[in-house]
Amino acid sequence: MAQALPNATVMPPIGGGIQTPLAAAAAAAQRRRLADETAAWFARNQVHFGVSIAGEVVQRPIPYDPLPRIVDSAEWTWLERALAQRVKALDEFVRDAYGEARILRAGLVPPQLVYGSTSWFRSCRGPAALRPGQITIAGIDLVRVEGRWLVLEDNLRVPSGASYALASRRALADLAPELLADLRPRGLGDYPRRLLAAVQQRYSEEGLTVLLSPGPANAAYYEHCELARLMGIPVVTSADLVASHRGVWLRRESGNAPVARIYHRYSPEYLDPLGGRDDSLIGIPFLFAAWRQGKVVLANAPTCGVADDKRLFPYVPALIQYYLGEQPMLEQPLTIGLENISRRREVLARFDDFVFKPVNGSGGKGIVFGPVANGEERAAVSAALDEAPGTMVAQPLLQIERLPCVASAGELEWRRCDLRAFVVVDVDPWVMPGGLTRVAPGTDQWLVNSSAGGGVKDTWVES
Amino acid sequence: MGAIFPIGAGRQYEIVHDSIHHYERDATRSRNEVRLQPLPRKGIQLDSFRLEVTPAAEMDAQVDHFGNPTWLVSVEAPHSELRVTARSQVSIAEGDATRKTATPWEPDVLVLTPAVEFKLPSPRVPELPAIKALARQMGLAEADWDSLLRANRELRLQFEYLPGSTEVSSTLQEILERRVGVCQDFAHVLIALARHLGWPARYVSGYLVPEAESEGNSHAWVEIGSSDGGWLGLDPTHRSETREWHVAVAVGRDYSDVSPLRGVFVSAAPGAPPEVSVKIAAIDPFDLRRQLHTARHALQDQQ
Numbered sequence: 001m002a003q004a005l006p007n008a009t010v011m012p013p014i015g016g017g018i019q020t021p022l023a024a025a026a027a028a029a030q031r032r033r034l035a036d037e038t039a040a041w042f043a044r045n046q047v048h049f050g051v052s053i054a055g056e057v058v059q060r061p062i063p064y065d066p067l068p069r070i071v072d073s074a075e076w077t078w079l080e081r082a083l084a085q086r087v088k089a090l091d092e093f094v095r096d097a098y099g100e101a102r103i104l105r106a107g108l109v110p111p112q113l114v115y116g117s118t119s120w121f122r123s124c125r126g127p128a129a130l131r132p133g134q135i136t137i138a139g140i141d142l143v144r145v146e147g148r149w150l151v152l153e154d155n156l157r158v159p160s161g162a163s164y165a166l167a168s169r170r171a172l173a174d175l176a177p178e179l180l181a182d183l184r185p186r187g188l189g190d191y192p193r194r195l196l197a198a199v200q201q202r203y204s205e206e207g208l209t210v211l212l213s214p215g216p217a218n219a220a221y222y223e224h225c226e227l228a229r230l231m232g233i234p235v236v237t238s239a240d241l242v243a244s245h246r247g248v249w250l251r252r253e254s255g256n257a258p259v260a261r262i263y264h265r266y267s268p269e270y271l272d273p274l275g276g277r278d279d280s281l282i283g284i285p286f287l288f289a290a291w292r293q294g295k296v297v298l299a300n301a302p303t304c305g306v307a308d309d310k311r312l313f314p315y316v317p318a319l320i321q322y323y324l325g326e327q328p329m330l331e332q333p334l335t336i337g338l339e340n341i342s343r344r345r346e347v348l349a350r351f352d353d354f355v356f357k358p359v360n361g362s363g364g365k366g367i368v369f370g371p372v373a374n375g376e377e378r379a380a381v382s383a384a385l386d387e388a389p390g391t392m393v394a395q396p397l398l399q400i401e402r403l404p405c406v407a408s409a410g411e412l413e414w415r416r417c418d419l420r421a422f423v424v425v426d427v428d429p430w431v432m433p434g435g436l437t438r439v440a441p442g443t444d445q446w447l448v449n450s451s452a453g454g455g456v457k458d459t460w461v462e463s
Numbered sequence: 464m465g466a467i468f469p470i471g472a473g474r475q476y477e478i479v480h481d482s483i484h485h486y487e488r489d490a491t492r493s494r495n496e497v498r499l500q501p502l503p504r505k506g507i508q509l510d511s512f513r514l515e516v517t518p519a520a521e522m523d524a525q526v527d528h529f530g531n532p533t534w535l536v537s538v539e540a541p542h543s544e545l546r547v548t549a550r551s552q553v554s555i556a557e558g559d560a561t562r563k564t565a566t567p568w569e570p571d572v573l574v575l576t577p578a579v580e581f582k583l584p585s586p587r588v589p590e591l592p593a594i595k596a597l598a599r600q601m602g603l604a605e606a607d608w609d610s611l612l613r614a615n616r617e618l619r620l621q622f623e624y625l626p627g628s629t630e631v632s633s634t635l636q637e638i639l640e641r642r643v644g645v646c647q648d649f650a651h652v653l654i655a656l657a658r659h660l661g662w663p664a665r666y667v668s669g670y671l672v673p674e675a676e677s678e679g680n681s682h683a684w685v686e687i688g689s690s691d692g693g694w695l696g697l698d699p700t701h702r703s704e705t706r707e708w709h710v711a712v713a714v715g716r717d718y719s720d721v722s723p724l725r726g727v728f729v730s731a732a733p734g735a736p737p738e739v740s741v742k743i744a745a746i747d748p749f750d751l752r753r754q755l756h757t758a759r760h761a762l763q764d765q766q
Binding site: 101104105106107110111112115116122123125242243244245246273274278283285286289 | 492494496521523525527528529535537574575576577579580583584720725726727
């Protein structure tokens with residue numbers, strides 16, 4: 001089972017040796033004070049992320065660790081190229097999946113990953129699905145393992161988190177400007193302008209640009225309001241919009257105003273009850289009809305989900321080779337399908353070496369880490385796989401990089417971290433120079449997802 | 464479904480498909496996808512089609528992923544009732560009675576063609592152990608056209624035809640357990656068997672054209688993809704292959720892709736199931752009054 005990573009490539013230059021000034025020098029008391037002050041800053045500015053508690057979404061400040069992750073500039077330049085390559089290939093795949101499906105005819109991807117995907121909407125086939133730039137914003141989750149960057153997940157439906165990266169930087173700029181002055185990391189402030197430009201660059205008719213939010217009960221509602229504010233566009237919900245095959249309008253007392261571009265924050269199957277899930281209560285009927293005829297821009301396009309299905313993930317290196325004719329730069333962990341009974345037995349027999357992931361999950365829900373799973377959890381994984389073998393995949397457990405964080409008394413503790421990188425696709429891809437470093441909620445924790453209680457820290461790219 | 468009558472060559476028929484949706488409380492707005500326009504097929508020509516909607520609606524004709532004409536119907540005014548009437552005139556030429564044969568697929572060839580979409584499980588036709596058991600019980604062989612023809616003829620021996628015994632929402636598992644159904648259910652069972660035996664299979668909704676004027680002939684049957692291209696129709700309800708009197712309206716993986724009317728409306732109360740009636744009548748070529756009527760409609764369409 002111990003196979004080489006499928007796409008071994010050139011090693012990125014390593015910049016892991018740099019310590020943040022605070023982690024190295026500052027005294028424990030000083031660190032504790034900064035941690036308290038920044039936490040208060042997050043609470044004061046209501047930098048909230050909703051956590052589900054007993055079925056209710058409770059909005060609370062996202063946990064913040066003030067010690068930034070530092071990435072050196074050569075390493076970052078390499079990452080920018082690698083991320084751009086990946087997102088470009090994923091966009092090609094989306095358009096191909098809705099077009100001629102050449103990749104299926106070539107036999108490189110199993111047809112059920114398109115025709116059998118609940119994220120491949122037959123109602124979205126049409127001219128709009130063939131245009132370049134289906135992806136406007138991608139959130140690619142990376143981890144560093146022994147100095148090499150690996151991709152863990154591509155988020156193309158509604159990648160969240162950019163506003164928390166912006167808040168992380170502003171908190172430090174307000175409270176510890178001397179730190180920033182020392183290292184002068186590359187600025188993040190360009191993100192809202194870049195995102196707006198990318199949304200507006202997409203072809204459409206005349207009309208308003210709006211941010212469509214599922215509403216205040218959504219975990220990332222803070223982000224919806226904050227990004228809309230920074231982009232200078234209104235936040236609307238489904239009750240404000242009406243669609244027909246001719247277009248989309250914002251309902252106003254003074255009359256309906258045409259809407260040309262929608263930066264939406266929906267999981268796309270909920271956008272239109274007639275084109276996606278018919279049980280969506282927050283959908284806008286005929287939104288897909290307006291979109292597929294080019295009457296309105298949706299960013300991201302509702303087509304994108306076909307490319308971030310976890311069952312497709314193992315094929316992404318092949319997509320890069322097929323569409324771009326290039327060697328994939330970023331590596332990714334081996335992902336093992338468990339439909340085959342003998343392979344399933346083999347993997348389950350070495351439970352501790354693997355992490356088990358539901359193919360359709362998000363936010364870390366349902367993920368089981370071999371070494372820390374109790375008897376009950378192990379039995380549940382086995383039972384779930386016997387019942388429906390295609391619903392989970394296994395990946396070898398990685399020794400994910402731990403970064404220094406401020407513990408309760410101001411001492412340092414080392415917690416697992418990943419990095420969500422944000423790639424904005426205008427004419428060319430642009431990578432936010434930093435991104436969101438997500439932090440596991442404790443030293444013995446594996447999951448970094450915010451919905452699993454994880455926190456965030458700032459990410460400094462050396463200029 | 465009704466009895467099949469032999470029909471004369473070169474006759475013209477009018478099909479009127481009427482559905483009325485009542486709302487307990489006024490709907491303020493509604494959006495509907497309507498699939499009621501017959502598909503042109505070999506020997507079947509669509510001479511005219513009109514979709515009438517009350518109250519007044521905005522309409523647009525599009526073609527869906529499966530190639531079905533799909534009308535998008537938007538109503539903005541408050542209404543307590545939505546009436547959708549589709550009037551189709553079709554000319555049916557005498558069909559070809561010679562038997563056709565579908566050629567089976569090599570599995571590794573099928574996965575590389577678009578037809579594979581109809582081989583995979585679909586929302587209303589999941590993979591079920593009970594289908595495997597039924598195929599075994601009926602002694603059906605994989606990738607064998609004669610076996611499939613036999614399944615089409617003998618399915619009704621396994622199931623009782625009982626109108627009203629199932630609902631539009633009945634699952635395949637329920638049908639297999641209860642062994643009763645209507646044309647829609649038999650079509651789903653045959654699709655499941657065909658896919659299990661290695662064939663791409665699709666669902667067809669449409670009308671069965673009778674010789675004399677009669678009521679209600681909405682029908683459903685199955686088409687099997689042949690590896691040499693083309694689709695061959697099987698009607699498990701009538702235990703026969705399809706003929707020119709099977710007028711297709713929409714094709715899809717199963718019923719969920721072809722519903723005649725799917726809609727969403729804004730109202731304070733839920734809606735009730737629609738009242739549906741279908742009337743099919745042969746058009747008398749000497750009935751000048753009707754021809755004038757048709758000509759007037761055509762004129763209105765142009766305006």
